[in-house]
Amino acid sequence: MSIATLAEQIRAGQLRALAKGITLIESRRIEHRQQADALLETLLPATGNSLRIGISGVPGVGKSTFIEAFGLYLTARGHRVAVLAVDPSSQISGGSILGDKTRMEQLARDANAFIRPSPAGDSLGGVARKTRETLLLCEAAGYDIVLVETVGVGQSEITVASMVDMFVLLQLAGAGDELQGIKKGVMEIADAIVINKADGDNRQRAELARQQYRNALHILRPRYPDWQVPVLCCSALQQQGIAEFWQMLQQFRQQMQANGTFSEKRRQQARDWLWALLLDALKELFLHDRQVAALLPQVEQAVVAGITTPGAACQRLLERFRRH
Numbered sequence: 001m002s003i004a005t006l007a008e009q010i011r012a013g014q015l016r017a018l019a020k021g022i023t024l025i026e027s028r029r030i031e032h033r034q035q036a037d038a039l040l041e042t043l044l045p046a047t048g049n050s051l052r053i054g055i056s057g058v059p060g061v062g063k064s065t066f067i068e069a070f071g072l073y074l075t076a077r078g079h080r081v082a083v084l085a086v087d088p089s090s091q092i093s094g095g096s097i098l099g100d101k102t103r104m105e106q107l108a109r110d111a112n113a114f115i116r117p118s119p120a121g122d123s124l125g126g127v128a129r130k131t132r133e134t135l136l137l138c139e140a141a142g143y144d145i146v147l148v149e150t151v152g153v154g155q156s157e158i159t160v161a162s163m164v165d166m167f168v169l170l171q172l173a174g175a176g177d178e179l180q181g182i183k184k185g186v187m188e189i190a191d192a193i194v195i196n197k198a199d200g201d202n203r204q205r206a207e208l209a210r211q212q213y214r215n216a217l218h219i220l221r222p223r224y225p226d227w228q229v230p231v232l233c234c235s236a237l238q239q240q241g242i243a244e245f246w247q248m249l250q251q252f253r254q255q256m257q258a259n260g261t262f263s264e265k266r267r268q269q270a271r272d273w274l275w276a277l278l279l280d281a282l283k284e285l286f287l288h289d290r291q292v293a294a295l296l297p298q299v300e301q302a303v304v305a306g307i308t309t310p311g312a313a314c315q316r317l318l319e320r321f322r323r324h
């Protein structure tokens, strides 16, 4: 099948074509990479029309329950929802846990929802690239809400925040969590905080946590001058607070679109993405260069033994690389 036909079918919302396109994106074969690039280029004008939302939180916070409740809320209102994931550990665990269909059974059966587990990859950068590209395909296929899920650990949150319009942190009400969030630096990248499991005996604790987060947020410098990071309580299990969450997202979009931040952020993200790809490609080129590869072990050894400085060693390797 030609790339043009595949692109047309994706635009028509055909699921098999979308899956095929994602397979090309996720493939390691060079000819598939070229086809994926051609496909993305063809589809580019049809992309950009979704609201991209990142959702993060530690395991057990209720991400899948929340995404399912929110996803069903949206599809019931005529939206088409894609759920993607960035899980850099999927390589190690031998399969992705995130975005797994068995965790969101009802949403997975919904004709207006599309759930894709995290791609596997050697590096977070590789996983992120595939998810970004899949996000574009989903937009071309007509999904107007894209949720990108990630685990609340390490660099993956920053990575997801860099590919979405709005980054939401799911939290639990519990002693010390609020301060941990600040220490980890993740609250700086959150555009909204949602305290989940605010039900039953937990309701009061959640309300207290909400106050603590609000206070904590006051000491952080706001990311956007006219957006005060909201702290909401919800119960994904009982589907409470979901409508308020959606209202808040719409408010964020409206405000950011009105002041130009929305499109400026996307432009900046595209620029950053280009640079990330470029630097990755240069690194690959350098490390796969035969001359460099031949010299590298010896130079590295010299640095470790204290015979050469890392700076001088670096120069030698670069010179060898530049010579051809």
Ligand SMILES: Nc1nc2c(ncn2[C@@H]2O[C@H](COP(=O)(O)OP(=O)(O)OP(=O)(O)O)[C@@H](O)[C@H]2O)c(=O)[nH]1
Pocket: 057, 058, 059, 060, 061, 062, 063, 064, 065, 066, 103, 196, 197, 198, 199, 234, 235, 236, 237, 238
């Ligand atoms: N009481 C209560 N329990 C909830 C709520 N949301 C999720 N849970 C429960 O919390 C547990 C974890 O929920 P998941 O949705 O699997 O959480 P997760 O963050 O996706 O966890 P991982 O799959 O480990 O990443 C499950 O037993 C859920 O039923 C909620 O709003 N209230």
